[in-house]
Amino acid sequence: MDLRALPALGDNYIWALVDAQGRVLVVDPGEPDPVLALLEGEGLSLAGILLTHHHHDHIGGAAALRQRWPELPVFGPADERITVGHASMAEGDRVRIADWSFDVLEIPGHTLTHIAFAGEGVVFCGDTLFSLGCGRLFEGTPTQMLASLDKLVALPGSSRVCCGHEYTINNGQFARVVEPGNPALARRIQEAQAMRDRGNPTVPSSLAEELQTNPFLRVDAPGVLASLSAHLGRPPIDRVDAFAQLRLWKDGFVA
Template sequence: MKIIQIPLLRDNYGYLLICDKTHQAAIIDPSEGEPVLRRVEQEKVELVAILNTHHHRDHTGGNEALLASHRLKVCGHKSDQGRIFGMTDGVDEGDSVSVGELRGRVLFIPGHTTGHVAYLFDNNLFCGDTLFAAGCGRLFEGSPAEMHSSLQKLIALPDPTKVYCGHEYTENNLRFALTVERKNPKLLARFERVQALRTRGLSTVPSTMEEEKLTNPFLRWDSKEIQTSVAAAAPGTQLDPVSIFAALRKLKDAF
């Protein structure tokens, strides 16, 4: 398996997933078509599928251009039929998707949108805008309870799981994280590493699930420091996990 990160638009990432044995490939979340087509040509692979995590245009905007020149399977959550251009295969929790001889599993993770999915190939998680490096997506369609449940599903994956998210938001996410858990040494160290990478114009993605559990405030609702920060910023907030998550999301929205 080969994974190639393709920068798209201003801060999006698409991922070209290649089966080494068959030289067939899928593109995950093509924001635009031309950069993907150039990379497919460079790699000399056969593009056979588009795997969309959700319907937002910055994750599906390249579908039309790719379908104009290729006959492709287009996967998205079954509820997004009519919202994802060219969708051929509606998928749901537990379904299997294939790229050559590669087999991936679909995880249904609503919250950012009502029809959001992730694709898990071995220990590689392509999670769109649900889980970011050091953050999570805004709640455009789902509820805090839905998003919290989706994040719980993701953090149950093994620590070495690589997290391939949809945007380069890491540095700003960490700046927010430091406002609610500034005493976390793992968080401080990660912020320094990320700043060094961004100064050089380098990507901070993928991260690992272990790193997210240690430094991502949206996965750390049991942190006493975060609970104290939330109580100070939003007095009256209940300290159950969903309420803490909802309060954190509101604080980040205003950050």
């Protein structure tokens, strides 16, 4: 299985899975052109589309692709803001396209209807979990977002984290302030910078790597709690408060 990160819209990624038969599954096509360039450039066929949430930079190209292939299967959350015709998925559903199979997880926080697709050794998590970070809480609560992240990290550690944006370097600047004594984080930042210097994506990472380096998955870690307590001038009330305050700190962070 060939996993591709197709750059789009500045810092987005459209994910593409390519099988040995030349079939392609795309995830969160924010614009159609990168998908069409892949298909036409390599003589591949589009097998289906997965959508994680309603934001335009994740669904903006789906209608054009569906217009070109009217019978194309499209799967996404139950959300009337997604106007392209699609099958609405919920927690516990399973998506099957060609020879691929994915379990659907409801992961509210960034948006209330955000979902993830887990299977084939990957998790397509949209804007919920990023490399070294997590999404902003545009619609959900800290309690919801923390529960969603807990749900994602319960997946196998080898799962490749296929997130929606190239944010690793920016997230790493904040993570280093929060947990400066984390050697795994220092290595990850160094590796990520080398990847970007070569013009390569820094994703996917693995869930195991994120558990070692991502401060939003480490709200119970002593180093994170110490930095957060110093920042707040008080210890967090509980892990939900720790996550909420960490997210607020990141929202106002300037490198």
